[in-house]
Amino acid sequence: MSGRRGLGGRWVRRRPLRTRLALAASAAVALVAVGVCAAAFVIIRIQMTRQLDLNLAQTATQLTQQTRGWGPTASDTSCRYQAVPCVQIVPSDPAEDPRNRYALPVTAATRQVAAGHRSGYYTNLTVAEQPVRMFTKHLPNRRQALQVALRSDTVERGVRHAAWALSAVGGAGVLLAAALGYWVSRTGLAPVARLTATAERIAATRDARHRIELPAGPPAREDEVTRLATSFNIMLGELEQSVTSQRRLVADASHELRTPLTALRTNAELLARADRLTDAQRDRAAAALGRQLREVTTLVNDLIELARDEEPQPLVEQVRPAALLEHAVGAARGHWPEITFTARIDPVAATITVPGVPPRLARLLSNLLDNAAKFSPPGGPVDTELTLTSGQLELTVRDHGPGIAAADLPHVFDRFYRAQAARALPGSGLGLAMARQIARAHGAELTAEQAPGGGALFRLRVPVAKP
Known part of the structure; x- marks a missing residue:
């Protein structure tokens, strides 16, 4: 017996979800219908028997007076x-x-x-x-x-008639239960069926642009399945954006690597025929080869850094941003001697520490300072300021160069994006993208805007935990 029940249970579990839901709904409604009919039959039988007993009792009371002398x-x-x-x-x-x-x-x-x-x-x-x-x-x-x-x-005839009538009603109830179960399974699982079909289509075509059709109506009336479909569409959007970003990164990286690799190959072939070159030509070719190797190395390292989404937890420690800013400004002064760097640090902000990876945060600051110095005129200032505002550390880096065009402002942090005015300048277009990624990995927010009076202003907001 237990083996047969086990087989029946496995058979049900192997059925599709729509079939199981239809069976469950039909069984529930049929059980209620049969139970109501059975209860009605018992009540009718009891009431008819009680009525007959009442007639007998009344007749007996009347006959008790009539048969007094019998x-x-x-x-x-x-x-x-x-x-x-x-x-x-x-x-x-x-x-x-x-x-x-x-x-x-x-x-x-x-x-x-x-x-x-x-x-x-x-x-x-x-x-x-x-x-x-x-x-x-x-x-x-x-x-x-x-x-x-x-x-x-x-009485017995009435009970039999009631039994037949209730059996007919119970049978109709079971049929109605089956129809309702089928309708409930189709209606209730329609979004799930669309979700499954979309997932299978994406798996077959590897195209994340597909979406699940959602029923029209206000969001307040959405049920759990509709919210699941909405979440799945949001996930598909994130997946599509990730795939698109990955493809764009690969395409942009191959484009950026093609030029320096071609130059490297040319200089390497040139040095291979060094016996045909003069000393000056060999020196120029060797210097160009070394410079291009450094550029390719820097570009590859930047790509590796961008491929990392979050910071490794073992490297996280308490960092004092004021000290990092002073160190980064000192390094920028040595790298850009023709630029004047200033650093204003609020005394309260100088004592604040935040969790982070010091080398990564130092890289973020150096990228911002290098970008500001690159667009500043010779002898022009680059102003940095660190303050504590509304429970957040706010770092601003401002240059006095041409600023950022309105058309370029939404794309400043895109990988390999270079504005028209920056295409003649050195760099790969990854510095600001890396800076924003490091900021997001530390729970901070990095934004760019036009500075009042000209120039570009970058604002970094770092949340500070309450003591």
Whole structure:
């Protein structure tokens, strides 16, 4: 038996979710319908039997007054008629029985009721091949029992009719339950079916641009499945953006690497024929080769840094941004001697520490300072300021160069993006993209804007934990 139940359970679990939901909904509604019909049948049967018992009791009460002077009497109707009761009076002593044969059965319990030793009772029996309901009660002040019987075939017929009617209703309820279960499974799982179809289509085509069609309506009326579909669409959007960004990064990286690799190959081939070159030509080729190797190395390192989304936790420590800023400004002064760097640090901000990776944060600051110096005129200033504002450390880096065009402002932090004015300057276009990625990995926000009075202004906001 347990093996058959196990097989049945496995069969259900192997069915599709839509089939299982339809079976569950149909079974639930069918169980309710059958239960209601069964309860109605029991109530109808009890009520009809109770009504018959009430008629018997009323008839017995009326006959008690009418038969006050009667002695033992045998019934002579044998319950041949439905509406006519069978009545007989039975003494407690069998010696007092009448000569006529009793039509209703007389038992020891009947004698006990007649003697007053037992209370009245109801009995179902058959008299003259007819179903009968009989009531036996004690006659007050007399050692006799009154037996009143009525045919119960009308009650049984009514009960049978009710059973057939309720069976028909129950059968219709089961069919309706099956239809409702099928409808519920189709309607309730329609978004899931669309989600599955979309996922299978994406797996087959590797195209993340597909989306699940959502029902029209206000967001407040969305159900759980619709919210799941919405979340899946958002995930698909993020996936599409990630895939697009990855493809763009590979395409841009190959484009950026093609030129220096070509130059490297040219200079390497040139140095391979060094015996045909003069000393000055060899020196120029060697210097160009070394410079191009450094550029390629820097570009590859930047790409490796950009491929990392978050900071390794073992390297995170408490860092004082003020000290990092002072060190970065000092290094920038040595690298850009023709630029004037200034650093204003709020005394309160100078004592604040935040969790981070010091080399990565130092790289962020050096990228911002190098970018500002690159666009500043010779002898021009680059202003940096570190303050504590609204529970955040705010670092600003401002140059006094041409600024950022409105068309370029949304793309400043894109990988390999270089504005029209910056294409003649050295660099690969990865410095600001790397700076923003480092900021996001540390939970900070880096933005760019036009500085009042000209130039570009970069603003870094770092959240500070409350003590």
